[in-house]
Amino acid sequence: MAAVTESEVARSFSKIGEDPADKDFVGKCVSLCQRFSLSAGDLADHWESFAVNHDGSRLGMSSWAGFETEVAKSKVAASTPTSSAGTASRPSAASRSSSRPSSASIVTPRPAGRRVVNTVTLEDLASSGTKRPMLPFSSPDPKARSKLARQDGEGEDGASLSPTSVQSPPDLVRAVYSSRKNAGQxxxxxxxxxxxxxxxxxxxxxxxxxxxxxxxxxxxxxxxxxxxxYTPLDERAAALEKGLVALQDQMERRLGLTEITPVGVPRQEQVVAVGRVCCESTEGKINRASILLEGSRRDSSGQRVHLDLRELQTFALFPGQVVAVQGVNGSGGRMVARGIIDGVPRxxxxxxxxxxxxxxxxxxxxxxxxxxxxxxxxxxxxxxxxxxxxxxxxxxxxxxxxxxxxxxxxxxxxxxxxxxxxxxxxxxxxxxxxxxxxxxxxxxxxxxxxxxxxxxxxxxxxxxxxxxxxxxxxxxxxxxxxxxxxxxVEGGVELGVGAYPEERMFVLDVPKTGARTTSGGGGAAARHxxxxxxxxxxxxxxxxxxxxxxxxxxxxxxxxxxxxxxxxxxxxxxxxxxxxxxxxxxxxxxxxxxxxxxxxxxxxxxxxxxxxxxxxxxxxxxxxxxxxxxxxxxxxxxxxxxxxxxxxxxxxxxxxxxxxxxxxxxxxxxxxxxxxxxxxxxxxxxxxxxxxx
Missing domain, CATH: 3.60.21.60 (Purple Acid Phosphatase; chain A, domain 2)
Structure with missing residues (x-):
């Protein structure tokens, strides 16, 4: 990958609301990107995660040591294989029963050879004695979770002894979330x-x-x-035109813009033109030198002009934005903007x-x-x-x-x-x-x-x-x-496959209804x-x-x-x-x-x-x-x-x-x-x- 520059690092941090004023810190970030083959955006994401889990650490050399260690740990964890080589088997639905366990047992009875997902109710917790399985609405204890995750044939240290077993992530990685100290902050x-x-x-x-x-x-x-x-080009163009015309009409009506000059028509006096902001190039980002204003087909036959922003002290533009521009278009191909109205809210x-x-x-x-x-x-x-x-x-x-x-x-x-x-x-x-x-x-x-x-x-x-x-x-x-x-799907046919309810696949099973209540008019029962x-x-x-x-x-x-x-x-x-x-x-x-x-x-x-x-x-x-x-x-x-x-x-x-x-x-x-x-x-x-x- 291309070498990351200091300006790219500074720009990535600014996108997440950080201001990397310390040049030494930025320089070390560039070195860190090169060492671990990270992009500037990836590094900014690492910083967000680090700041969230370390009480909002401030960007700078004071937090560099911890940040560098955190990035190194994540790269080591990412390089740890999560499964052995081989052909992935087809997912089995046999063990994915959606029924809740009874209060008498934590594990739902099942046929031999099937594995059952660990779903637990409050009644199960009350009847389980000293054994405390994972609570349904709280983070599980890291030690308990590591035991649940350990595969058949694995040693106590978690190392895989079977070539087909799935390894659990290292305890250090799994404990990052559970060990956070700023919950509720x-x-x-x-x-x-x-x-x-x-x-x-x-x-x-x-x-x-x-x-x-x-x-x-x-x-x-x-x-x-x-x-x-399934959208032809003419329908896409029609949709863009419809949106531009609708917002232009609202701007004329609500802002009192009585005289709108078509885009591309030369005028020596100051006029107002309405159009969509677009880029001169089909690829790349817009900048001050490449901004075009595209008029509607209804009023301007889709004409485009360059926008000259040198006389503006303040502006904020992006591709697709519908704006009203006040300025002078003496040649018909370049409009010197002296004011911009960037839309109108409903x-x-x-x-x-x-x-x-x-x-x-x-x-x-x-x-x-x-x-x-x-x-x-x-x-x-x-x-x-x-x-x-x-x-x-x-x-x-x-x-x-x-x-x-x-x-x-x-x-x-x-x-x-x-x-x-x-x-x-x-x-x-x-x-x-x-x-x-x-x-x-x-x-x-x-x-x-x-x-x-x-x-x-x-x-x-x-x-x-x-x-x-x-x-x-x-x-x-x-x-x-x-x-x-x-x-x-249309007609009420359920999606998913499987001969038995507990074997259904590809089904979300979102609970849409609550307890029954009695409504007026005869006391008919209804679900809300x-x-x-x-x-x-x-x-x-x-x-x-x-x-x-x-x-x-x-x-x-x-x-x-x-x-x-x-x-x-x-x-x-x-x-x-x-x-x-x-x-x-x-x-x-x-x-x-x-x-x-x-x-x-x-x-x-x-x-x-x-x-x-x-x-x-x-x-x-x-x-x-x-x-x-x-x-x-x-x-x-x-x-x-x-x-x-x-x-x-x-x-x-x-x-x-x-x-x-x-x-x-x-x-x-x-x-x-x-x-x-x-x-x-x-x-x-x-x-x-x-x-x-």
């Missing part, structure tokens, strides 16, 4: 004075104790599966005061309490195992705090996980062995069954879950927008969803709060493609999030950068547009986690639940109600206007804390 906050009150409340009698309505809007994202790799959501009173202070819903929301993004397991310890700990936090809603954003089975990428998806069995499983079964065992156990052990739990897929989920469609997870399957991107309504979600890392892609100047004194992460709002899109970048996970189906480009500026925008990213108010919207990057072999972060939100007296006063003032609405002002009344898992 707060890394960022927003409106801390409000506090996270309301996380533990008495359950409501409606909907098995749930305190809120959760609705997934089918107009955003792909509501169902569709055919992709209006914020609003509701009638009577509806807000019912949602926030009604006995059936809010009851005057704060609405509590957890948000976490994958990967949900560390890079050295498929045990999903961070997810276990997150579910333990859910059990303790009892939030109203938990939004889980993929990847759940990460295609970039070393074991998944190599096809070595194995699970540990109670008899001490390992068994290969398909990726859907891995999801079922590590997530679906744990949610089932969570609801079974606490039937009064008020929490509802929302699962949003990721383009990196190895078993799911990999185009944007993504449909929700599914177990059925406790786990909601949402597309990517997704538009959620939780009571009155509108939440936009996209698990695709648009912020990271934008950070690498944006060219800007004069940003001193402004927050770069907030500016990147603002691009999404200004462009009214969950992914405004076009084309996506090389190597990005974003595979766009342009026929469905309208489905990653924003119908309004959301009250809360969840944008998980590899960049530094944050919570900020941007143009009236609360933008939150909860970070990743795991980073490398270490733990990551998740976000807790508490949306406090508007005072009942204020809403009653507004309702009285608008009595003669029954359809009048007021903005939700969610950002002003929400406390956010981002914590380490």
């Amino acid at each position: 707060k890394t960022a906050s927003f409106n801390p004075a409000l506090g996270l009150r309301g996380l533990s409340v008495a359950p409501s009698p409606r909907q098995a104790g749930t305190r809120c309505d959760v609705v997934v809007d089918g107009a955003v994202g792909a509501p169902e599966r569709y055919r992709y790799m 209006p914020l959501p609003s509701s009638r005061p009577s509806d807000l009173l019912r949602a926030q202070h009604g006995a059936e819903l809010g009851g005057g309490k704060a609405l509590s929301i957890f948000a976490a993004a994958g990967p949900f397991t560390t890079s050295d195992s498929l045990v999903y310890e961070p997810l276990n700990d997150l579910l333990g936090a859910v059990r303790a705090a009892r939030p109203d809603v938990v939004v889980l954003m993929g990847p759940f089975v990460d295609a970039e996980h070393p074991k998944v990428a190599s096809g070595d998806a194995t699970i540990e069995c109670v008899d001490g062995g390992s068994e290969s499983v398909d990726f859907e079964t891995l999801f079922r065992l590590r997530l679906s069954e744990k949610l089932d156990t969570l609801f079974a052990d606490d039937r009064d739990l008020p929490t509802q879950f929302v699962l949003v897929p990721s383009l990196r989920d190895v078993f799911h469609e990999f185009v944007y927008p993504q449909p929700p997870f599914h177990d059925r 969803k406790r786990v909601h399957l949402a597309p990517n991107p997704a538009w959620l309504r939780v009571n009155e709060v509108m939440i936009g979600v996209s698990s695709t890392d648009a912020l990271f892609d934008l950070s690498g493609e944006e060219v800007s100047a004069g940003g001193k004194g402004t927050n770069r992460l907030a500016r990147l999030a603002g691009h999404l709002l200004q462009q009214q899109s969950f992914y405004p970048l076009f084309p996506p950068p090389a190597g990005s996970a974003a595979q766009l189906d342009m026929r469905h480009a309208h489905r990653w547009g924003m119908p309004a500026t959301p009250d809360v925008l969840l944008v998980p990213s590899r960049l530094a986690q944050f919570a900020r108010q941007v143009q009236g919207c609360l933008c939150v990057n909860p970070g990743q639940l795991s980073k490398g072999m270490g733990g990551g972060t998740y976000a807790e939100l508490a949306v406090h109600p508007i005072p009942q007296e204020t809403l009653a006063k507004k309702q009285k003032e608008l009595a003669d206007k029954p359809d009048a609405t007021i903005e939700h002002d969610v950002a002003k009344r929400t406390c956010v804390e981002i914590r380490r898992i």
Whole structure:
């Protein structure tokens, strides 16, 4: 690989919110990259993992020794073979029973010769005497885990004595997550004075104790599966044209731009032209010298002009951005820009005061309490195992705090996980062995069954879950927008194979319903969803709060493609999030950068547009986690639940109600206007804390 330079190292660290001012530190980083054949981006990822697991160590020579040791350990662990040479056998479904063990025994009875996955209930723990198997919602003890992982024929030191056995990672590697000392530490906050009150409340009698309505809007994202790799060039061009014209019309109407000059028409006086930012070259990144403005086919016949930015002190541009440029285009081929309007956000959501009173202070819903929301993004397991310890700990936090809603954003089975990428998806069995499983079964065992156990052990739990897929989920469609997870095809036929329920393969088994409740009108029994399957991107309504979600890392892609100047004194992460709002899109970048996970189906480009500026925008990213108010919207990057072999972060939100007296006063003032609405002002009344898992 090409030699890494100091500028590349500095640029990679700046992308994760670090400022490597120490030149000695940067020089040592270059040497470290050469020694271990690392790219600058890989080194920045190593630093993020190191900082998370060492109480937020500061970048500099004071932390160099520990950082160098951590990188060396990870490279040694990566070079340790995880399986012996040979042909991979077909995964067997015989041992992957989805039924929960009875309270009389920790191990489900099984036919001879089968291995059974170690699934444990609370009743099992109570009846197991002094033997304490792995708790379902807490990190297992490293010593106990190493015993479970030891294969038949292995010695006490873990060395493989059989040429066909699967070796366990070294204890040093497996213990990195379990030995972290900063669990629960707060890394960022927003409106801390409000506090996270309301996380533990008495359950409501409606909907098995749930305190809120959760609705997934089918107009955003792909509501169902569709055919992709089927978009002709003319349809892609039509989709780009439609998006440009729609945003141009909104800018004209809302900003009062009465006279728009077509792009490419020469004018000696100052004019305003609207178009899409693009690069002069079909490959490579834009820079100040290569930026073009492309007009619409409707108004400009698709003409392009060079943008001269020398007279601008401040700007932030990226490919695909729709902008209005004020300037002079004397020759018709080069426009000297003197001002740029980078889009216009949609209006914020609003509701009638009577509806807000019912949602926030009604006995059936809010009851005057704060609405509590957890948000976490994958990967949900560390890079050295498929045990999903961070997810276990997150579910333990859910059990303790009892939030109203938990939004889980993929990847759940990460295609970039070393074991998944190599096809070595194995699970540990109670008899001490390992068994290969398909990726859907891995999801079922590590997530679906744990949610089932969570609801079974606490039937009064008020929490509802929302699962949003990721383009990196190895078993799911990999185009944007993504449909929700599914177990059925059109017509209701179940997916998966296997003659018996315990032998099913390729099935997710997501628990979608909770306990039965009695509804009005004859007392008919009904089931209410406790786990909601949402597309990517997704538009959620939780009571009155509108939440936009996209698990695709648009912020990271934008950070690498944006060219800007004069940003001193402004927050770069907030500016990147603002691009999404200004462009009214969950992914405004076009084309996506090389190597990005974003595979766009342009026929469905309208489905990653924003119908309004959301009250809360969840944008998980590899960049530094944050919570900020941007143009009236609360933008939150909860970070990743795991980073490398270490733990990551998740976000807790508490949306406090508007005072009942204020809403009653507004309702009285608008009595003669029954359809009048007021903005939700969610950002002003929400406390956010981002914590380490």
